[in-house]
Amino acid sequence: MTFPTQAQIVVIGGGIIGCSTTYHLARDHKADVVLLEQGKLTSGSTWHAAGLVGQLRSSASITRVLKYSVDLYKTLKDETGLETGWKMTGCLRLATNQDRWTEFRRLATTAKSFGMDMHLLDAAEVKRMWPLMEVSDLVGASWLPTDGQASPSDITQSLAKGARMHGAKLFEEVRVTGFDITDGRITTVKTTKGDIACEKVVNCAGQWARQVGAMAGIDVPLQPVKHQYIITEKIDGLAADAPTIRDPDRRTYFKEEVGGLVMGGYEPNPLAWDTGLSGGDVPDDWEFRLFDDDFDHFEQHMTQAIARVPALEHIGVKQMINGPESFTPDGNFILGSAPECKNMFVGAGFNAFGIASGGGAGWVLAQWVVDGEAPLDLWVVDIRRFSGLHRDRRWVCDRTLEAYGKHYTIGFPHEEYLSGRPAIVSPLYDRLNSHGAVFGSKLGWERPNWFAPDGTEPKDIYSMGRQNWFAPVGDEHRHVREHVGIFDQSSFAKYEVSGPDAARALDWICANDVSKPAGRLTYTQLLNTRGGIEADLTVARLSDDLFYVVTGTGFRTHDRAWIADHIPDNFDVSIEDITETYGTLSLMGPNARKVLAAVTEADVSNAAFPFGHVREIGIAGATVRALRVTYVGELGWELHIPIEATGKVFDALMASGTPHGIRPVGYRALESLRLEKGYRAWGSDITPNDTPFEAGLGWAVKLRKNTDFVGRRALEKINGAPLKKRFAGFTVDDPDIVLVGRETILRNGEPVGYLSSGGYGYTVGKNIGYGYVRNADGVDDDFLGSGDYELVVAMEKTPARIHLEPLYDPKGDKVKG
Known part of the structure; x- marks a missing residue:
């Protein structure tokens, strides 16, 4: 294939995000798109990803993105003929204390708000599903049957083939060396094989995304972190369709692989890849490479894993994987249009869930590139959520390590990060x-x-109440x-x-x-x-x-x-x-x-x-x-x-x-x-x-x-025209209820939406929540006013009253006087 001198869109990076974006640009938009990979496809961090695929996030839009990934992985083989390794095994999340159990009950409510069916199980049910597991310390578990696992390399190769089938051109062993920029726009991508004139550039360079962005004056706040997992020998009695396990109180995860287990975790003392901190960069030739095994650092996970799955004490380890993963300062990935450059878009920083996100992230990023605006509410992952502060690489590293360490901690409402503070103070x-x-x-x-x-x-003390x-x-x-x-x-x-x-x-x-x-x-x-x-x-x-x-x-x-x-x-x-x-x-x-x-x-x-x-x-x-x-x-x-x-x-x-x-x-x-x-x-x-x-x-x-x-x-x-959803307020009298948002709204016993925000009103003496009431046939005042309402809070129903006017409306001249 002749190397091109021009293209409509150039995608940089041949991991799962780059291949997915290229596939969707070609399939959905018939774009003239070229993908450039400095090594071989998947050779950065995609090839050594663990491959767990979960779907539920606190954002409805991001949950939709992850659900799209699952739907794509189920059907991609039918289009391309290449397997993706997708297995819908479901996922068990384990709770060993009451705060975690409350968190899971809230997550189950969120799942139902977003149209997903998450079940809450007791220890005996978990034991029946996973007989090799020690369950004596469990308060319970959540079960999301549509989660699963996949083969990162297989998905990426299938996406790459699909992209080619729809007319995209993919080139390996081509390194981007710089850009020509005129009036804030990239006009040319400079490479080791020649220059490509283009209209838009998509930076999906993974752990190199920061460096690629810097060539165009763009800040992509990433920090590579060393993430380890092991692959064990075969374990007798482990079913091939065993659910994936997330054991957050023990900071570990498990998935079945060829009769054994993949096991890894998120430690509170993570190790940054220090290359980026001394002013250096991730080496260009880091292709299909790993760090040396670090059993001393991994021992904390092994101890917890054996306590959960005692059979591991007597099972051999076939391989330890110790590779860099790109993490961000807030644990959310990065998508969107870079504010410093008019035509560079970014898809990077996937915090070790790039496989779960890959299909959907490529779908929305491709639409974003073509339209110039996000196709749905993607604020939590928008690159424009960052600021000049995020150019400080030491600050980014410290905050990223804190976010990594909190990956499996309990998500208490209103919890604050502690690292890198104070950074900016008022007089x-x-x-x-x-x-x-x-x-x-x-x-x-x-x-x-x-x-x-x-x-x-003067200190916050966090709790679920x-x-x-x-x-x-x-x-x-x-x-x-x-x-x-x-x-x-x-x-x-x-x-x-x-x-x-x-x-x-x-x-x-x-x-x-x-x-x-x-x-x-x-x-x-x-x-x-x-x-x-x-x-x-x-x-x-x-x-x-x-x-x-x-x-x-x-x-x-x-x-x-x-x-x-x-x-x-x-x-x-x-x-x-x-x-x-x-x-x-x-x-x-x-x-x-x-x-x-x-x-x-x-x-x-x-x-x-x-x-x-x-x-x-x-x-x-x-x-x-x-x-x-x-x-x-x-x-x-x-x-x-x-x-x-x-x-x-x-x-x-x-x-x-x-x-x-x-x-x-x-x-x-x-x-x-x-x-x-x-x-x-x-x-x-x-x-x-x-x-x-x-x-x-x-x-x-x-x-x-x-x-x-x-x-x-x-x-x-x-x-x-009739509105299909309307914003409304709700109050709950029960003083023990705590509203935090995403609680399901029931009208006459049927779900019609969920809260977008929640809290307490001290003047009215009630819990207050706001959200959109939805109805495909229209939502007018009669519809809103004629229903009986409840909120589902941590999987428990509680009576609620709807309000279409402010709960507090001062008289006299307090506001406009």
């Missing part, structure tokens, strides 16, 4: 610490989650409702969009009308071409040609890139990230005006400073951008302060607020306050899968205005 960090702040971390920023009262240790911060957060919540609280939200992402065409550009990008006069602010969504919500943020117009955009901490890279990507060509617009230029204090509560009036000469009365407006005011010698907006349902302002003056302004507000009961308040109180008010949170309540109409946010869409905007055509098609 108020020490002041808040002195008030007893218990910090969490978001995209590197230290943020106060709650404040420990005197005599209480009410955690130790529940009562103190309730006190903070009530204080904001009754007096005034001050929130340090300096971590907000902030941009200035400016230039002669700034207004026209934002009018095209934003679903709401941002063309209001200077001094006004607008809450708006940014939509994709399907009408789904890609972001929600606040746009404040400071002058005719200058707009101040504020969004959530975690969305900093994503939202800026989305705006930049959708500015029409030839528009004279610039967008500048000024996150660290301004600190942010949110002053909220019925006494907020009294506190603010005491520190500024500006008129902050409702007549002079109405809701939805922005003013520059003076406080403590600083010029502050004051935004009259609230996320808690009380009178309040966001005060955006030059970063160097944030401490002075905070001190002034605390001093003037003393007579009015001011106190610092944390993010967990903010969450409970917004739940009562019914404000939606992007990434959970509203996502790229949801339209504003479905989310109850149609009021924030400018369809009545004769102006085109991204997503308008999709919304026009569904405007006025």
